[in-house]
Amino acid sequence: MKKVVLSAVIAMALAGTTFNAAALQAPKSSPYDFRIKTVVYNPVDVVRIDAVAGLFTHIVVSSDESYITHAFGDSAGWIFSHKLNHYFVKPKTEMSDTNLTIVTDKRSYNIVLHYIGETTTKNADGTETKSFIKTPWSMKQATLQLTYEYPFDEQKKASSVAEKKRLTEKLRESAFAGPKNYQYEMSDEPEMADIQPIHVWDNYRFTRFEFPENADLPQVYYISSSGKETLPNCRPVGEHNNILECQNVAKEWRVRLGWTKVVGIKNINYVPSAGAISTGTASPDVRRVQKGGDN
Numbered sequence: 001m002k003k004v005v006l007s008a009v010i011a012m013a014l015a016g017t018t019f020n021a022a023a024l025q026a027p028k029s030s031p032y033d034f035r036i037k038t039v040v041y042n043p044v045d046v047v048r049i050d051a052v053a054g055l056f057t058h059i060v061v062s063s064d065e066s067y068i069t070h071a072f073g074d075s076a077g078w079i080f081s082h083k084l085n086h087y088f089v090k091p092k093t094e095m096s097d098t099n100l101t102i103v104t105d106k107r108s109y110n111i112v113l114h115y116i117g118e119t120t121t122k123n124a125d126g127t128e129t130k131s132f133i134k135t136p137w138s139m140k141q142a143t144l145q146l147t148y149e150y151p152f153d154e155q156k157k158a159s160s161v162a163e164k165k166r167l168t169e170k171l172r173e174s175a176f177a178g179p180k181n182y183q184y185e186m187s188d189e190p191e192m193a194d195i196q197p198i199h200v201w202d203n204y205r206f207t208r209f210e211f212p213e214n215a216d217l218p219q220v221y222y223i224s225s226s227g228k229e230t231l232p233n234c235r236p237v238g239e240h241n242n243i244l245e246c247q248n249v250a251k252e253w254r255v256r257l258g259w260t261k262v263v264g265i266k267n268i269n270y271v272p273s274a275g276a277i278s279t280g281t282a283s284p285d286v287r288r289v290q291k292g293g294d295n
Helices: 002-024 150-175 190-195
Strands: 035-042 046-052 058-062 066-070 078-083 086-091 100-103 106-116 120-122 128-132 147-150 185-188 199-202 207-210 219-224 235-238 245-246 253-255 261-266
Touching: 046 058, 046 086, 058 066, 086 106, 106 120, 106 253, 147 150, 190 261, 207 253, 219 245
Parallel strands: 035 147, 046 106, 058 147
Antiparallel strands: 058 086, 066 100, 078 086, 100 106, 120 128, 185 261, 199 207, 207 245, 219 253, 235 245, 253 261
16 A cells, blocks of 8 residues: 555656646747747746846846836845836846746746856766856857747737627628619720729618729719719728728719719619618617607
8 A cells, every 4th residue: 555655656746847847938049149039928837047147138028018026036146127128137146046026017927047157077087077157148048138929919919800800891791781783884984994993882772882902092972962973971891991882872973083084873773762771770780769769
């Protein structure tokens, strides 16, 4: 029974040793200078910094964070200062290994500070001799700057932007739902080809004009009941913002670029009453309710 318990204790100790070794994250060196390093931020990991006597190590965190506090395991052997999202640590004495925690308004950074500056040489009799290195900053593990990176936060931000864009487009398309009218005619002068829309259609409430991607969007007007060109309420939509969506339908339209170029467009199937919505709003999914009324 004792042998079983002892084996379990040894296994747990070995497992703990493996975990501790894996938890200490080694920064990645820059391809241009091995002393400039980066590391991916992990809130449940510890980062090791190999500091050199006589030199500050520059720690850079995200620019959207503000300093709150910091603490050393043993502050007697280290100098600390900070400005905005830049932190500086420097060993004051040899063999002053300790830990450092930096707390900002968004994250906590757990760091192990390791002093380097000595080299170990094996003698012929098997003994070891330690000696101070005159240029410890030339050592490969020396850290002069450590920059934290946040790829997961950046991915989350990018996903959030993409999702917001997707929902915006979905809402726009929802407002443009329903039966469509594609029966339009337009003037076809060759010299006006660069401002002609590729397609024109409506859903009996809103009208859309699609133009080539990356083209300068011309100005669109509709002909009012008085026969005058009137500026409608339009907005660019679509993945490339090359579609003008005007919040009305009309029997006739004009597309202009300045006053020298104009394209006339006629709605062959103009039925304004077909776009009426019983909800009293621009969307069939949103109903207007009058306060104090029965609805």
